Amino acid sequence: KNDLWESNAMKISIKKLGAIKQAEFTLNDLTIICGNNNTGKTYATYAVFGFLYFWRDVFTIKVKDEDVRQLLSEGSIDLDIQPFINNTRQTLKKGCAEYTEQLPHVFASSEKHFIDSEFAVDLDKSDIQPIPVFERTMGAAKTQLFSISKKADSPVVSISLLVEKENVRIPENVISRIIGDALKEIIFGHIFPQPFIASAERTGAAIFRKELNFARNRLLEEMSSIEKDINPFELLTKVYSDYALPVKTNVDFTRQLEDLVKKESFIAEQYPDVLNDFADIIGGEYLVTKNDELYYVPKGKRIKLTMDESSSAVRSLLDIGFYLRHVAKPGDLLMIDEPELNLHPENQRRVARLFSRLVNLGIKVFITTHSDYIIKELNTLIMLNQDKPYLKKIAEKEGYKQDELLSVDKIRVYIAEEKLLKLDDAKRRRKGLTLVPANIDPELGIEARSFDKTIDNMNRIQEEIVWGGDE
Numbered sequence: 001k002n003d004l005w006e007s008n009a010m011k012i013s014i015k016k017l018g019a020i021k022q023a024e025f026t027l028n029d030l031t032i033i034c035g036n037n038n039t040g041k042t043y044a045t046y047a048v049f050g051f052l053y054f055w056r057d058v059f060t061i062k063v064k065d066e067d068v069r070q071l072l073s074e075g076s077i078d079l080d081i082q083p084f085i086n087n088t089r090q091t092l093k094k095g096c097a098e099y100t101e102q103l104p105h106v107f108a109s110s111e112k113h114f115i116d117s118e119f120a121v122d123l124d125k126s127d128i129q130p131i132p133v134f135e136r137t138m139g140a141a142k143t144q145l146f147s148i149s150k151k152a153d154s155p156v157v158s159i160s161l162l163v164e165k166e167n168v169r170i171p172e173n174v175i176s177r178i179i180g181d182a183l184k185e186i187i188f189g190h191i192f193p194q195p196f197i198a199s200a201e202r203t204g205a206a207i208f209r210k211e212l213n214f215a216r217n218r219l220l221e222e223m224s225s226i227e228k229d230i231n232p233f234e235l236l237t238k239v240y241s242d243y244a245l246p247v248k249t250n251v252d253f254t255r256q257l258e259d260l261v262k263k264e265s266f267i268a269e270q271y272p273d274v275l276n277d278f279a280d281i282i283g284g285e286y287l288v289t290k291n292d293e294l295y296y297v298p299k300g301k302r303i304k305l306t307m308d309e310s311s312s313a314v315r316s317l318l319d320i321g322f323y324l325r326h327v328a329k330p331g332d333l334l335m336i337d338e339p340e341l342n343l344h345p346e347n348q349r350r351v352a353r354l355f356s357r358l359v360n361l362g363i364k365v366f367i368t369t370h371s372d373y374i375i376k377e378l379n380t381l382i383m384l385n386q387d388k389p390y391l392k393k394i395a396e397k398e399g400y401k402q403d404e405l406l407s408v409d410k411i412r413v414y415i416a417e418e419k420l421l422k423l424d425d426a427k428r429r430r431k432g433l434t435l436v437p438a439n440i441d442p443e444l445g446i447e448a449r450s451f452d453k454t455i456d457n458m459n460r461i462q463e464e465i466v467w468g469g470d471e
Helices: 041-058 065-074 082-086 088-101 103-107 172-188 202-207 209-225 232-237 245-255 266-270 272-282 312-316 318-327 345-361 372-383 389-398 449-467
Strands: 010-017 020-027 030-035 076-080 118-123 134-140 143-150 156-161 195-198 284-288 294-298 333-337 364-369 411-421 430-437
Touching: 010 041, 020 030, 020 041, 020 411, 030 041, 030 345, 030 372, 041 088, 041 103, 041 118, 041 172, 041 195, 041 245, 041 333, 041 364, 065 076, 065 156, 065 172, 076 082, 082 088, 082 172, 088 103, 088 118, 103 245, 134 172, 143 172, 156 172, 195 245, 195 318, 202 312, 245 318, 266 272, 266 318, 272 284, 272 318, 272 345, 284 318, 312 318, 318 333, 345 364, 345 372, 364 372, 372 411, 372 449
Parallel strands: 020 430, 030 364, 030 411, 195 333, 333 364
Antiparallel strands: 010 020, 010 118, 076 156, 134 143, 143 156, 284 294, 411 430
16 A cells, blocks of 8 residues: 655645645645545645646745846856755745735635635655756847756856846846746756646636637727726736636636647647547547637537537536647646546546556646546556456456556545544644545555445445345
8 A cells, every 4th residue: 555655746735725624645646636525625626736837936046146246247157056956945935835825816715715724835855856957048028138057967057148248138136036937947847747727617618718708809909998007917817807716727728729729749749549539538529710619520420519519528628638639748737626527437437547548648637536437447447557467368358558557656545534633733633624545555446435435325225225125
């Protein structure tokens, strides 16, 4: 059983966040949160997404003023990265505190709901290593002003001016921030994955994407006709201000489909059979026309269906389909709130196999789920992943591919449930909602208590109905 934290994983602690009183959980290659309704699963998911979305904004790495002046006077400077690495714990702590203050904006909720909330990230020391190679040029007004680079196996970050110092008209504090941003990328960029989320509200965004575009464009027209001074950024951010950050990103993603289809992901280029498996799940393909019209084309039929004419399953998988074909990169974190939404049990099984395949291709997956079918199918993938001849025969007979099988050390499962907790400095333990790690056995799979109790009750009642009539 994998009872220990993985050394290469990111450990997250939350307190007094929604229904959750206190919890610790670790992001693994595949992370799953199960549990009843209203137990805080979505809160934990949104909080993680918000942190990964905002970490560059809330982390601060300060470059000394004298270093900036030396750069401007001498044209170049070498910075030892080690002191910044030694300070990562403080950077993390301060950044998490800053992010905690942003939680009301992440959830689009009142500040009073987050007064006592805490969000913290802990990293294993072995993970806090700079990326080997870094190369970037920075500039303004289409002019490259200076370069920032780090060579392999070197602890030195070199910054060089690309123009005469007299032509650098950026304030010193801005230069310091730009260099600090590069240092953040060098130290943390490989640790924190790029997140993509499909929220539970994704089906609505699929239907109303054209209306959302129209509303935004009309707002822009109104802005251009206003004579008095107005902050356009502030006005635009109010368009979706009533929605949580993950919902906003879903809306923005569906609005950009016409541009997204011009790109191909590494999956489309290297693993097209994954996209074929996805097409089997939805029973067809998505199509975006040159006029930015979105259709669903069922397999073997000469019809095009709009999103409101398509099934809810087709709409619920829209974001995921476009992500896989056009956006996905190795190392990403794909987050899905209730992937089973509107799916037939057979397709829930197929989605579980798709997730395992993605994990084995290098995409991290994070889901919340109420689906016993998804958990049971993942159990099958875990249990079949053993070097036993009879298991290989079963896998071959049932059509399981080797790259779908799941290693037990790649998965973490948590059950959102009530436990006795010792909160802060309290002397006594009190009951509160938390996230409890589920046991995962290579031969038996995931012990998902939140489903087992319900299933056992149903089986007991049905047995009584069938066998209890001999009185």
